[in-house]
Amino acid sequence: MKNMQKNRLGWVLSTAALLLTITTAQAEAPAAVEKPVFGEYKDWRVLGVSHRLDKKFVRAILGNDVAIDASRSGKMTPWPDGTIIAKLSWKEQIHPNWPQAIVPGEFVGAEAMIKDSKKFPETGGWGFGHWEGKTMVMYDKEKSATCFACHTPMKDHDYVYTAPVLQ
Numbered sequence: 653m654k655n656m657q658k659n660r661l662g663w664v665l666s667t668a669a670l671l672l673t674i675t676t677a678q679a680e681a682p683a684a685v686e687k688p689v690f691g692e693y694k695d696w697r698v699l700g701v702s703h704r705l706d707k708k709f710v711r712a713i714l715g716n717d718v719a720i721d722a723s724r725s726g727k728m729t730p731w732p733d734g735t736i737i738a739k740l741s742w743k744e745q746i747h748p749n750w751p752q753a754i755v756p757g758e759f760v761g762a763e764a765m766i767k768d769s770k771k772f773p774e775t776g777g778w779g780f781g782h783w784e785g786k787t788m789v790m791y792d793k794e795k796s797a798t799c800f801a802c803h804t805p806m807k808d809h810d811y812v813y814t815a816p817v818l819q
């Protein structure tokens with residue numbers, strides 16, 4: 653009898669745990685999968701756009717408030733500490749109803765450059781990272797060095813390729 657009660661309790665508990673898991677999983681599922689899941693950058697403003705012919709990506713380059721203020725007052729050499737620039741990439745897609753238009757297709761990812769001259773002296777004061785969902789994750793030194801290497805041609809522009817378009 654005792655055992656049966658125990659089993660029953662076990663069953664009730666595991667069912668409750670299962671239900672909880674399902675409910676949590678449902679709550680976390682993104683509402684519209686075909687559209688990008690925006691992280692903290694979703695309210696940031698546009699610094700520029702780009703279209704990579706080699707990779708066939710379209711991109712939006714966004715800045716946090718510090719970045720936007722710096723770009724609008726022309727203070728980008730160097731960009732001030734606290735600047736964060738986000739680069740969102742999508743695979744290019746021909747608009748199904750207007751084939752002359754290339755628009756964002758599948759979301760590829762969001763990368764980040766964070767200016768902190770004290771924390772990242774070896775890579776021009778920039779930290780490199782990316783967003784995993786809503787969380788920004790910094791790359792380790794090794795990976796950051798490869799990011800930085802490809803940004804060095806832009807040394808005279810504080811290692812940033814994007815020339816802000818809305819000043």
Ligand code: HEC
Nearest residue numbers: 702711737738739763764765780781798799802812813814
């Ligand atoms: C092969 C060269 C190359 C490498 C490697 C590279 N980038 Fe870039 N990055 C570019 C170019 C070119 C642009 C500007 C055009 C574009 O792609 O949108 C850019 C733009 C950016 C921007 C927008 C700010 C800007 O400079 O215009 C961010 C943020 C960025 N890259 C992050 C990264 C991170 C993080 C890494 C490492 C994981 C990385 N990049 C590695 C070439 C590179």
